[in-house]
Each structure stands twice: as structure tokens, then as C-alpha cells.
Amino acid sequence: MVYVRDWVSVTPISVAGSDAGIVQAARVSLLHDDPPNFESDETGARDRGLINYLMREKHGTPFEHNSITFRAEAPIFVFREWHRHRIQSYNEQSARYTEMTPNFYIPSIERPLVNSGTSAKPVYDKKPTEDEWQFMETAVYESYQDSWGTYQRLLERGIAPEVARIVLPVGIISRMYATANLRAWMNFLSLRTHVEGAVHVSRPQREIEMCAELIEEHLTQFFPIAMKAYNANGRVAP
Amino acid sequence: MVYVRDWVSVTPISVAGSDAGIVQAARVSLLHDDPPNFESDETGARDRGLINYLMREKHGTPFEHNSITFRAEAPIFVFREWHRHRIQSYNEQSARYTEMTPNFYIPSIERPLVNSGTSAKPVYDKKPTEDEWQFMETAVYESYQDSWGTYQRLLERGIAPEVARIVLPVGIISRMYATANLRAWMNFLSLRTHVEGAVHVSRPQREIEMCAELIEEHLTQFFPIAMKAYNANGRVAP
Amino acid sequence: MVYVRDWVSVTPISVAGSDAGIVQAARVSLLHDDPPNFESDETGARDRGLINYLMREKHGTPFEHNSITFRAEAPIFVFREWHRHRIQSYNEQSARYTEMTPNFYIPSIERPLVNSGTSAKPVYDKKPTEDEWQFMETAVYESYQDSWGTYQRLLERGIAPEVARIVLPVGIISRMYATANLRAWMNFLSLRTHVEGAVHVSRPQREIEMCAELIEEHLTQFFPIAMKAYNANGRVAP
Amino acid sequence: MVYVRDWVSVTPISVAGSDAGIVQAARVSLLHDDPPNFESDETGARDRGLINYLMREKHGTPFEHNSITFRAEAPIFVFREWHRHRIQSYNEQSARYTEMTPNFYIPSIERPLVNSGTSAKPVYDKKPTEDEWQFMETAVYESYQDSWGTYQRLLERGIAPEVARIVLPVGIISRMYATANLRAWMNFLSLRTHVEGAVHVSRPQREIEMCAELIEEHLTQFFPIAMKAYNANGRVAP
Numbered sequence: 001m002v003y004v005r006d007w008v009s010v011t012p013i014s015v016a017g018s019d020a021g022i023v024q025a026a027r028v029s030l031l032h033d034d035p036p037n038f039e040s041d042e043t044g045a046r047d048r049g050l051i052n053y054l055m056r057e058k059h060g061t062p063f064e065h066n067s068i069t070f071r072a073e074a075p076i077f078v079f080r081e082w083h084r085h086r087i088q089s090y091n092e093q094s095a096r097y098t099e100m101t102p103n104f105y106i107p108s109i110e111r112p113l114v115n116s117g118t119s120a121k122p123v124y125d126k127k128p129t130e131d132e133w134q135f136m137e138t139a140v141y142e143s144y145q146d147s148w149g150t151y152q153r154l155l156e157r158g159i160a161p162e163v164a165r166i167v168l169p170v171g172i173i174s175r176m177y178a179t180a181n182l183r184a185w186m187n188f189l190s191l192r193t194h195v196e197g198a199v200h201v202s203r204p205q206r207e208i209e210m211c212a213e214l215i216e217e218h219l220t221q222f223f224p225i226a227m228k229a230y231n232a233n234g235r236v237a238p
Numbered sequence: 239m240v241y242v243r244d245w246v247s248v249t250p251i252s253v254a255g256s257d258a259g260i261v262q263a264a265r266v267s268l269l270h271d272d273p274p275n276f277e278s279d280e281t282g283a284r285d286r287g288l289i290n291y292l293m294r295e296k297h298g299t300p301f302e303h304n305s306i307t308f309r310a311e312a313p314i315f316v317f318r319e320w321h322r323h324r325i326q327s328y329n330e331q332s333a334r335y336t337e338m339t340p341n342f343y344i345p346s347i348e349r350p351l352v353n354s355g356t357s358a359k360p361v362y363d364k365k366p367t368e369d370e371w372q373f374m375e376t377a378v379y380e381s382y383q384d385s386w387g388t389y390q391r392l393l394e395r396g397i398a399p400e401v402a403r404i405v406l407p408v409g410i411i412s413r414m415y416a417t418a419n420l421r422a423w424m425n426f427l428s429l430r431t432h433v434e435g436a437v438h439v440s441r442p443q444r445e446i447e448m449c450a451e452l453i454e455e456h457l458t459q460f461f462p463i464a465m466k467a468y469n470a471n472g473r474v475a476p
Numbered sequence: 477m478v479y480v481r482d483w484v485s486v487t488p489i490s491v492a493g494s495d496a497g498i499v500q501a502a503r504v505s506l507l508h509d510d511p512p513n514f515e516s517d518e519t520g521a522r523d524r525g526l527i528n529y530l531m532r533e534k535h536g537t538p539f540e541h542n543s544i545t546f547r548a549e550a551p552i553f554v555f556r557e558w559h560r561h562r563i564q565s566y567n568e569q570s571a572r573y574t575e576m577t578p579n580f581y582i583p584s585i586e587r588p589l590v591n592s593g594t595s596a597k598p599v600y601d602k603k604p605t606e607d608e609w610q611f612m613e614t615a616v617y618e619s620y621q622d623s624w625g626t627y628q629r630l631l632e633r634g635i636a637p638e639v640a641r642i643v644l645p646v647g648i649i650s651r652m653y654a655t656a657n658l659r660a661w662m663n664f665l666s667l668r669t670h671v672e673g674a675v676h677v678s679r680p681q682r683e684i685e686m687c688a689e690l691i692e693e694h695l696t697q698f699f700p701i702a703m704k705a706y707n708a709n710g711r712v713a714p
Numbered sequence: 715m716v717y718v719r720d721w722v723s724v725t726p727i728s729v730a731g732s733d734a735g736i737v738q739a740a741r742v743s744l745l746h747d748d749p750p751n752f753e754s755d756e757t758g759a760r761d762r763g764l765i766n767y768l769m770r771e772k773h774g775t776p777f778e779h780n781s782i783t784f785r786a787e788a789p790i791f792v793f794r795e796w797h798r799h800r801i802q803s804y805n806e807q808s809a810r811y812t813e814m815t816p817n818f819y820i821p822s823i824e825r826p827l828v829n830s831g832t833s834a835k836p837v838y839d840k841k842p843t844e845d846e847w848q849f850m851e852t853a854v855y856e857s858y859q860d861s862w863g864t865y866q867r868l869l870e871r872g873i874a875p876e877v878a879r880i881v882l883p884v885g886i887i888s889r890m891y892a893t894a895n896l897r898a899w900m901n902f903l904s905l906r907t908h909v910e911g912a913v914h915v916s917r918p919q920r921e922i923e924m925c926a927e928l929i930e931e932h933l934t935q936f937f938p939i940a941m942k943a944y945n946a947n948g949r950v951a952p
Contacts, residue, residue, distance in 0.1 A: 029568065061798075098357075098505070105404065106404075140405055150377050159351045251738070252731055304730075413742055417895075438534055595811040636827060
């Protein structure tokens with residue numbers, strides 16, 4: 001029996017730092033690193049302006065003195081792309097030491113399945129018909145079932161999980177903790193979201209973009225001023 | 239039709255630096271960074287001794303002024319572990335922009351399939367019987383065939399490679415270029431080989447160890463003095 | 477007028493994560509990443525044991541999902557060594573955009589001034605006599621005064637701070653924010669403290685060791701279980 | 715007796731990789747990583763176009779499979795900025811284990827000494843008069859002589875180099891090896907050169923820009939096609 005889902009999840013586990021910390025770290029260079037007060041009539045605008053200035057002028061280091069840890073659940077093919085970001089810390093579910101769980105990803109009917117652009121400039125703008133989606137859904141589901149069945153048979157025979165897992169597809173769901181600072185997360189967003197109007201328009205695979213969108217929501221809550229400046233300056237990580 | 243192999247490959251693409259470069263870089267700290275001559279009766283022993291001293295005392299930076307690029311072919315579950323090393327540079331075959339090729343990994347009969355230790359301290363010391371191996375081989379081969387068949391059917395229907403690949407197993411062969419300096423490669427070896435007598439005895443999965451062993455052979459050719467010092471000092475990266 | 481000090485300071489600015497977070501991150505690999513309870517009779521010992529196991533077996537990544545920011549005041553020659561640690565984030569007082577302040581470092585009479593070992597294995601075990609210290613103190617103080625005087629004269633003439641500062645000595649005090657995760661801080665401690673009995677006995681300059689000792693005190697407060705395991709396992713960063 | 719210079723030096727020590735290597739690494743993703751031939755009538759334009767495409771679309775990793783080591787001589791205040799680049803490898807002359815040499819930096823009369831902009835947007839566009847320069851030159855030279863004299867007296871008294879050096883100014887010349895890949899060097903150039911028309915106009919201190927200009931000359935020789943693409947795409951590191 002296998003379970004399928006058409007979603008990913010990203011949950012914040014721990015957050016250190018804030019917009020105020022960005023200002024403080026930047027101000028150590030000018031010898032007055034007292035905590036700012038963004039609500040102040042006198043200094044609030046100046047302090048928000050500093051964050052915007054740092055973003056625009058690409059003074060990136062003040063955005064590094066913080067740390068955000070997420071717990072993500074997503075298919076392996078998403079984590080394969082995610083792990084290419086080297087300025088993050090990772091712990092992922094082990095397929096050597098534990099049995100995987102039978103959770104798999106199948107795209108929803110909202111997710112275009114056909115590339116109507118080129119491979120250098122992919123465009124996914126046409127949702128599948130009910131028939132097309134059903135064809136894909138059935139084929140993928142059956143394939144998942146078969147692979148999982150083989151995995152189970154191998155385990156039952158006493159074969160180690162690290163060997164048995166070689167038949168498992170990259171659509172299987174895995175779990176991990178990922179930690180990075182805001183500067184690194186903004187770089188992740190720049191590469192893993194598709195936003196028209198960005199200075200550099202990236203073309204990520206939809207599934208990692210789904211993760212990135214959830215991450216962006218959380219970051220916007222934790223660092224509202226910095227994230228506003230990020231968007232105002234073309235979504236370029238400083 | 240799928241092809242299976244029980245091996246991985248690692249081929250050097252480009253090498254910069256040498257044992258001599260390690261000595262030179264270390265000597266810049268002492269103001270005489272002339273190229274050493276290991277063959278010299280007068281200075282050869284001293285220069286080899288310096289490399290040993292740097293290794294033992296964990297002065298790691300002189301081992302970084304070089305670069306070795308390998309082209310590796312291995313299954314995805316190996317690259318998943320490999321990519322967790324963040325001080326390397328990677329380019330891998332894309333499953334978004336190209337069709338994969340039907341090459342898959344199945345362990346040879348030499349590869350123990352059962353963990354006779356614990357999960358915290360796995361031990362793989364018993365080769366499978368012909369029967370056990372045959373059971374595994376047949377089950378895995380058939381599973382690979384089925385997954386590949388589904389992949390092909392999805393592609394034929396016009397579904398994009400980035401979606402169709404979700405059914406492909408982590409045992410499929412991929413290709414990549416991986417570049418790192420000698421210090422980072424020695425760290426890779428420390429973690430990805432199992433050598434009794436090492437200061438820290440690691441327990442890697444056999445398949446990434448197969449890659450590591452090939453890498454070690456090449457490094458030993460390119461940096462014979464440094465690699466001898468690495469082994470003489472307990473296989474700890476400096 | 478110049479001010480001298482024989483001390484450095486390290487103040488925590490922000491801390492994220494805890495011993496519990498290390499356990500949680502490690503357990504995501506085993507699918508049960510609930511927060512541990514170290515006080516529990518039933519599970520406390522097991523959870524502390526896990527941290528010790530991770531340290532001993534060099535499973536380093538669970539120690540990365542946290543972040544500690546310090547504000548340090550120390551002479552430039554200390555920051556020169558500190559900045560060679562590349563897995564940290566830095567913001568330092570700018571000598572381009574601001575005038576420096578006339579604070580300088582002079583070693584106390586407790587600090588040995590003579591190397592009674594070799595340059596490969598320095599040993600500083602003999603405190604100076606009153607006379608020796610006085611000689612050093614006077615010479616250094618006067619040199620600081622002269623350099624500062626020149627700096628002031630250059631600034632008064634309208635020369636930019638970034639040029640005028642070229643006469644300032646590396647003994648002048650600077651300020652910075654430094655952020656890293658616990659794994660990186662433990663690596664810093666391994667290299668920047670001299671502790672007999674460590675697996676690798678390092679020989680840092682005393683002044684950066686003074687910073688490291690302050691850092692270690694703070695880390696021991698924030699991560700008592702992990703720091704105990706660090707010491708119990710030879711002060712090797714995992 | 716001290717020596718002064720108004721220049722820095724950057725000498726290539728070792729180079730691995732080439733424009734061809736960039737194409738090869740990129741093509742591994744498409745399964746045909748044969749060496750390109752830029753001179754070919756048939757494929758040369760296509761292969762140069764690929765490098766330009768990678769640069770424009772910010773596919774940065776193919777630019778990482780190479781390595782360039784430079785030996786640099788420059789004042790300490792330059793190396794202080796340089797070391798903030800964390801994706802490089804460094805070995806520098808030690809002031810703990812060796813005596814420094816009496817070489818110091820004084821700006822030439824070509825180097826503007828006064829900031830006619832603001833501190834947030836410094837502008838150095840007016841060369842000093844003979845008088846202004848002479849004033850600076852004399853003041854700095856005498857300060858260097860005094861500091862060096864104190865350093866010598868401390869050493870003569872038997873005080874360890876690591877302590878005696880605290881009086882030495884940041885204008886003293888040091889030496890180091892610095893190694894990075896082309897992607898990291900391009901990032902260095904983006905931040906450490908001031909070029910009107912760049913997508914992001916940086917405002918580095920002149921002395922590190924002097925190093926960067928020498929580095930750029932060498933890179934342009936070793937990687938002519940990539941460096942052309944770098945300039946054609948706004949001097950943004952990919």
C-alpha cells in the first residue's frame with residue numbers, strides 16, 4: 001500500500017536574528033551598534049533605509065548574522081537540487097539506517113506536464129487535460145506500487161535497507177532539516193523561484209519552487225523589512 | 239531494454255598542483271617559497287619531512303593550492319551522499335533537460351547484502367550465496383525494467399523529462415564532474431573509506447567507497463608524498 | 477592621548493539552538509525528531525548518549541543547526557588570524573569609513589614574551605621580569621603614541637581615513653560581529669586553544685586563545701551537553 | 715633602514731583549466747562532454763555562445779572546475795580586505811615564526827588622497843598636489859621608520875616576533891599564495907574593481923583594486939572567452 005501526495009511541506013523549527021540584527025551588525029562598522037527601533041518616528045525610517053541601502057549596494061555580510069532552520073518534506077528529486085546549495089546545513093532521513101515510509105509524490109492536475117518552450121528556456125504554461133493527467137497519474141502510481149513492493153520483498157528476505165533502496169524512485173518523499181542564514185536563503189529564492197521582473201529571471205522546476213514559496217512566506221514573517229528590500233531591489237541576494 | 243553494471247568509474251579530467259606546490263605554499267610563510275627538489279640528496283628528505291610535519295600538525299591550508307577534477311559515473315544514491323560534501327564543485331547530468339540513459343547499478347555477488355552488525359555500527363562481512371544474490375538480482379532487474387518502461391511511456395506521451403523521471407530509481411547511473419583540492423579530497427577519503435587502523439574508522443556504504451578507492455588511487459599517483467603522509471598520520475585530513 | 481588595555485572582550489549577541497536541537501536534527505534521519513527531554517529519567521541518559529555518540533563518530537552535521545553571534549573587541553593581529561576561519565560570518569569596524577578610536581593592546585606582565593621552544597614548537601612558559609615587561613611596555617606605548625599622532629595629523633590635513641590608517645599598528649583594537657554554528661566554533665576552539673591531553677595539541681598565539689577561552693565559557697553555558705562531549709572526546713570538532 | 719614602494723605585485727604560480735574545460739563541464743549535463751574546438755568553423759561559434767549563455771543565465775558551476783594560484787605582495791590592510799573572501803585558499807607569510815622584512819607601502823602621487831564624495835559613496839578623483847603628497851609621504855615614512863625601529867629593538871631584547879610585531883603598521887608589505895576558481899575570482903573582480911557601466915558599480919579601496927586589475931589581466935590571458943563573456947554581461951559573477 002502506498003500513499004501519494006501532490007504537496008511539499010516546509011516548517012520553521014528555529015529562528016535566530018531579526019531585521020534589527022541586520023542593522024546592528026552593519027553598524028558595528030561605524031561604531032554604534034545599538035539595537036534599532038523601527039517604530040521610532042525619529043530613527044525608524046533611517047534604519048529601514050539602511051537595510052535597503054545594504055541590499056542595493058550588495059553589502060551582504062550583515063544579512064548573515066542570523067539562522068533559520070526548516071523541516072522539509074519533499075521528494076528526493078527536489079532534495080537532489082536543494083543539496084547543491086553549499087552554504088546550508090543538512091540532516092536528512094537516512095535510507096541506510098531506517099526503512100523508508102511509503103509516501104510518494106504525484107503532481108496535481110494544476111501542474112503543467114508539457115514543456116512548451118525549449119530546453120534552454122522551458123515554459124510550463126498549460127495545465128494537463130483530465131485525460132492527460134489521469135494517464136500520468138495511473139502510470140506513476142502503478143510504478144510506485146511496483147517499486148515499493150520490490151523494496152518490501154528485498155527487506156523481507158533480510159537484505160539491508162541500504163541495498164534494498166536502490167529500486168526506490170526519486171519521487172519518494174524524504175524529510176530533512178535545512179539551516180541557513182538569510183543571505184543564503186535569499187540566494188536560494190533567487191535561483192528557485194520564477195518571478196517576472198526579477199533582475200535575473202530563473203526557471204526552476206516547479207516542485208522546488210513550491211518549497212521556495214513556502215520558505216519565502218516564513219522569511220517574510222521573520223524579516224519583513226529585509227524581504228521588502230529584497231523584492232524592491234530585483235530579488236538579487238546581496 | 240536496460241543495461242546493468244556492478245561497477246562505478248572515476249576518471250581524472252584535470253590536475254593542477256603537486257607535492258612541490260604544497261611545500262612552496264607552506265614556505266611562503268617563511269619567506270622562501272622556491273620550488274623544492276625531492277630528489278636532491280641535500281634537501282629532499284627535509285622537504286618530504288615538511289609535508290609530514292604539516293599533515294601531523296594539521297596545518298591544512300598548504301594542501302589547498304591545487305585542484306583535481308574527476309568525471310564519475312555512479313548511481314544516484316551514491317551522488318546523493320557525495321553531494322553532501324560542500325567543499326567541492328559539481329556539474330551533473332541533468333534529468334530535466336535530457337533523457338536519462340538506461341544504465342543501472344546492481345551489486346555484484348562479491349558485495350555483502352546483509353548487515354550482520356547493528357545500524358549504529360553496520361558490518362558487512364558475509365558475501366551472499368548464489369541463491370540470495372540471484373533473488374536480489376532478479377527482483378532488482380525486473381524493477382528497473384518496469385520503472386524504465388514507465389519512464390519511456392511517459393516521455394512518448396509528451397510529458398516533460400523533469401516530470402517523467404520521478405519514477406526512476408536511485409539505482410540509475412548518472413554522470414558528473416567533481417572538483418576539489420587535495421585537502422577536501424582527503425576529507426572525502428576519511429569519511430568514505432573503511433580502513434582499520436585509521437584514527438577515525440568510518441563506515442561508508444560500499445558503493446561510495448568504491449568511488450573513494452578509485453579517487454585514492456589517482457591521488458596517490460598525483461601526490462605520492464602527501465598521500466604517504468596522509469596514511470602515516472592515521473588518514474586524518476589536515 | 478592613547479588608551480591601552482591588556483584584555484580582549486567577547487560578548488554573546490544572539491544564540492539560536494540548544495543541545496535539544498542537536499538531538500532533534502540527528503533524529504530526523506531516524507524519523508522521530510521530537511524534542512528530547514534531558515531531565516527525563518527514562519530518556520535523558522539515552523539522549524545525552526546520542527550527543528556523545530555523534531561527537532565520537534564524527535557525525536558533524538547535527539551540530540550545525542544553530543547559530544551563535546559574538547561581538548568581539550581585540551587587536552587587529554588577532555582578527556587577522558580569526559578571519560582565516562572561513563565558515564563564519566563577519567562584520568568589522570571599518571577603517572575606511574570611520575576614524576579609529578585610540579585603543580591599543582599591550583600584553584600584561586602575566587604574558588610570557590620570550591619563546592623558550594622552537595619556532596615549529598613554540599613554548600611560552602616564563603613570565604617576564606618587571607624590568608623586561610617595563611622595557612616592552614614603554615617601547616610599545618611610545619610607538620603607539622607616535623603612530624596615533626601621525627594618523628591624527630594626516631586626518632587633520634584632510635587625508636582620507638582609508639589612507640591615513642596605513643600607519644596604524646596591528647596592535648590597535650578593532651570591533652566585530654562574528655557568527656558561526658557550534659560545529660564551526662568547536663573547530664575554532666580546537667585550533668585556537670592549547671590544551672594538554674587534546675587529541676591534537678594546538679599552539680595558538682596567546683591573544684587569540686584569550687578570545688577562544690571566552691567563547692568556550694559562553695558555549696559551555698549555551699550547549700552544556702555538547703561541550704561536555706567535546707571535551708570527553710579529545711576536543712576534536714565532529 | 716626601511717624600503718618603500720607604491721606598487722603591489724600579483725604573479726601566477728599555477729593554472730588549471732581553460733575555456734574548454736568550462737564547456738566540457740557544462741556539457742556533462744547534456745551527456746556529451748567532449749573537448750570543444752573554439753577554432754572550428756562548424757562548432758567554434760556555438761561553443762563560445764555556450765559560455766556566454768552560461769554567464770548570462772548565471773549557471774555558475776561550470777566556471778568552478780579550474781584553479782588559479784597567485785603569489786601576491788601587498789600591504790596588510792589590503793590582505794585584511796582580501797581575506798574576507800571565504801571561497802579562496804590562503805597561505806601568508808607568518809609574523810609569528812619569522813621576522814618581517816622592512817618593506818612598506820606609500821601611495822604614489824597618482825593616487826588621490828582626499829575623498830570628495832561621501833562616506834557611503836566615496837569619490838577619489840583629484841590627485842594630490844606635490845605639496846600635499848610630500849606632506850603625506852614624509853609623515854608616513856617617518857612613522858614607518860619609528861615603528862620599524864621599535865620592532866627591531868624589541869627583537870634585539872629577545873622578545874618573540876609574535877609580540878614585537880604588534881607595533882608594525884598595516885602599511886607593511888606581506889606575501890601570500892591565494893588560490894580560487896574562476897567563478898570566485900570573478901566575484902572578487904566584481905567587488906574589488908570600480909568599472910562604470912557594470913551592473914553593480916563597486917567602490918573598492920584603490921590598493922586592493924590595483925591587485926584586482928593585475929589578477930584580471932592574468933585571467934584574461936588564461937580564460938579569454940569566459941572573461942569576454944564576463945564583461946559583456948555586466949561584470950556579474952555567474
